[in-house]
Amino acid sequence: MADTADPIVEIKRVSKVFQLQDQTIHALSDASLSIAKGEFVCLIGASGCGKSTLLRIMAGFEQPSSGEALMWGKPIAEPDPSRGMVFQDYALFPWLSVRDNIAFGPIARSLASSQVKETVDTFIELVGLAKFANAYPHQLSGGMKQRVAIARVLANDAELVLMDEPFGALDAMTRERLQDELLEIWQRTKLTVVFVTHSVEEAIFLANRVVVMTPGPGRIESDNALDLPRPRDVASPEFNAIRRVLGAKLHSHHQKKAA
Amino acid sequence: MTIADASLDTGAEPAAASAGRPRSLWRRAKPVVLALIVPLLLLAFWQVATTERWTLLIPTPYAVAEYMVDFAVGGIYDDAYSGTLLTHLLASMSRVYGGFALAALFALPIGIMVGRMPTARMLLDPFLQVMRPIPVTAWLPLSMILFGLGAKSAFALVCLGAFYPILLNTIFGVRSVDPKLFEAASMLGCRGNAQFYKVVLPAATPAIFTGLRLGLGLAWFVIVVGEMTGVPQGLGAVIMDGRTLSRTELVICGMIVIGVAGYLSDRVVVLIGNRLLRWSPNHHG
Numbered sequence: 001m002a003d004t005a006d007p008i009v010e011i012k013r014v015s016k017v018f019q020l021q022d023q024t025i026h027a028l029s030d031a032s033l034s035i036a037k038g039e040f041v042c043l044i045g046a047s048g049c050g051k052s053t054l055l056r057i058m059a060g061f062e063q064p065s066s067g068e069a070l071m072w073g074k075p076i077a078e079p080d081p082s083r084g085m086v087f088q089d090y091a092l093f094p095w096l097s098v099r100d101n102i103a104f105g106p107i108a109r110s111l112a113s114s115q116v117k118e119t120v121d122t123f124i125e126l127v128g129l130a131k132f133a134n135a136y137p138h139q140l141s142g143g144m145k146q147r148v149a150i151a152r153v154l155a156n157d158a159e160l161v162l163m164d165e166p167f168g169a170l171d172a173m174t175r176e177r178l179q180d181e182l183l184e185i186w187q188r189t190k191l192t193v194v195f196v197t198h199s200v201e202e203a204i205f206l207a208n209r210v211v212v213m214t215p216g217p218g219r220i221e222s223d224n225a226l227d228l229p230r231p232r233d234v235a236s237p238e239f240n241a242i243r244r245v246l247g248a249k250l251h252s253h254h255q256k257k258a259a
Numbered sequence: 260m261t262i263a264d265a266s267l268d269t270g271a272e273p274a275a276a277s278a279g280r281p282r283s284l285w286r287r288a289k290p291v292v293l294a295l296i297v298p299l300l301l302l303a304f305w306q307v308a309t310t311e312r313w314t315l316l317i318p319t320p321y322a323v324a325e326y327m328v329d330f331a332v333g334g335i336y337d338d339a340y341s342g343t344l345l346t347h348l349l350a351s352m353s354r355v356y357g358g359f360a361l362a363a364l365f366a367l368p369i370g371i372m373v374g375r376m377p378t379a380r381m382l383l384d385p386f387l388q389v390m391r392p393i394p395v396t397a398w399l400p401l402s403m404i405l406f407g408l409g410a411k412s413a414f415a416l417v418c419l420g421a422f423y424p425i426l427l428n429t430i431f432g433v434r435s436v437d438p439k440l441f442e443a444a445s446m447l448g449c450r451g452n453a454q455f456y457k458v459v460l461p462a463a464t465p466a467i468f469t470g471l472r473l474g475l476g477l478a479w480f481v482i483v484v485g486e487m488t489g490v491p492q493g494l495g496a497v498i499m500d501g502r503t504l505s506r507t508e509l510v511i512c513g514m515i516v517i518g519v520a521g522y523l524s525d526r527v528v529v530l531i532g533n534r535l536l537r538w539s540p541n542h543h544g
Contacts, residue, residue: 061446080446081446081448087443095462095539096461097538104457109448138538
């Protein structure tokens, strides 16, 4: 009920310009977006459309060149445990075991050790890695590493989970399973998820809202609410109809250029 | 929600159980057998070369072996070097480990500063880059002038020899931390100086460890040069004395002891490293 009145994240006319030697790159141009608590938003677009830049601004890793990025109405100035990031290449700490990777955040926030243990146990169980608690990242498959990365963010009480093509490097079977698991976690925990992908299917399968972005300069092309019932069937005609519409929006910018 | 793709890479251990006993025995013995082939061939060549009198300047392996026993426990020749192996070995070891420890004491903090602080890098890096190509042997005369003839000079040279590998690998280690790990740490609530202890140091340990291992190896390398400066005890001194006295068997004994001591010292370091760096996939020596 509070979702329309009080968005968790607000992006107000944000632009981002990078200076690369003598080249100026407009990564993001005049983007506005408002995300309500509990939403699952997918950002899709070709490479160079600014979707990762927008995500990194929400995380606080980058500052907008102009415009404002707000969380609960306050400017996002730096990375914070309330906004957890899941990277495509996992970014686990290779010297820490699965357990210690998940405990990293709770320890950094100086929780009592009994509380740390309890939190870690909960989330290690949630992602089904209890048997591998003492394994090191290099001993795990890609899917398992990404589960650790998700658990690490959840164990840190993140309200907003930012995911940068998290399943991009995984094989198709593992990707589908992780998508299902992620949806289950999202539905159970009422998290807000912003998920970057370049796969239209993945976006339609996961999201309430699909934000289509186009490159050169990176900008938001359209914002599409999806009300397909869950669990979604990727083979259904409804799914395919949406896929066709979004696919066309995704490629509209090529056609404009060609014309 | 459970997982099924539970494939832990616990290292390749295929067919060990199914294969017969003789094969697994061979598998275990193979590295030892292969490692012994070259030394044994060399020893055979040495034996033939001396008994066939291709050279009269080198004693036979047997004569060296006999002298080694005398050098270690005495009772055969009973000369000035009989039963003194331990004394010389301990003297050299104290310089090797002392010089190495002092080198590490300087190289680690300097390496961390040069690697992480731009000002320190600009201040020290050019200087260190110019000093680095100067071989330790070139420092010998200067070291003798500064520290005199004796143990202090040997100590200083060992320290200098071990310094650069530790320094350079430390710089490399602290500089080449994956930037994603800093982002991961900061979004998990670990910021600023805490990242140094939680991210930089652990991420740099494999490189630092490689530097320490190379440094210790070089310390054993330099000890002979260092002990040429006229110290009474030490394996380098033994080798130099053997040369001036034309006692070739003494020279060879000193060389063998240094080789074995250096090797064992390296194995210990590797064992510690394997334990400490279990997490690192490419660090199993």
